[in-house]
Amino acid sequence: MTKTRRLTVLALLCAVALVMFTIELQLPSLTSVPGIKLGLSNIVTLFTMYTLGPGSALTVLGIRVILGGILTGQVGALAYSLSGGLLAYLVLFLLCRRIPVKQLWVLSVLSAISHNVGQILAAVAISQTPELWWYLPVLVISGIVTGAFTGLAAQFLLFRLEKTHGYLFSKK
């Protein structure tokens, strides 16, 4: 993949992640538990991780979290999404070599759980309300469900694209 092509793809992926993030925010939240989200833009992070590599995935994630926070006026929530996002990324980064694409959904679940743990960690620290730890079990369950969903979506996408555009992730 040429440098220009790579940059274009990366920019496109950032845009897609931002759009997904914004659309998801428009959906009514189903629960009163802070932090439960489908995490659709996570599909893009996973996809980038396996196609362009960890550096690009971090770029997509960082741009989505920061620009997404500013664009949607959620600057107040930036600290929570950043700590969640970074922890989720860390797990992705450490485990992506050990978990094959076939089990991408597993990685996605682990990453979603750590995202929620990171978020709650920030929430407890900032609000100084240890009671919030009681949200952890709910957020672990939701992380498993949403992580499996986004992971399967990314997995499906990767296999489809490998079939049609095989070079996408054979040549990093």
Add this chain to the structure above:
Amino acid sequence: MKTRSWILLFVLLMALCAGVLLLRPRPQGQTTVCIYQDGQLLETIDLSQVEAPYTIPLTWKGSTNEITVSPGSIAVTWADCGCQTCVNHGPLQPGGMPIICLPNRLVIKWVQDPVVDAVA
């Protein structure tokens, strides 16, 4: 690890979490609530002493939460925080989780009666 083992692990983890949720202690009969913003105690209200409903508008860094206090209950009834989890939470349930607005750093929670405990 095999896919089957992962599924088993995740199912067990979910069961464990559900168990913890069911076993969560829910102290009943508390009537005093504390309102915190950005870690500061703003108000302590004994809900059993409230006679008529009133609202408290709280503005922090340009964002507002409107808290409605009525006899025996308290809720965030309006907010411009974006996520709206504080409004969706509804009234603070007996023994229930604190109402929290993460973006506006607002926490409303039960405290042990008597009120003296809240002085810290």
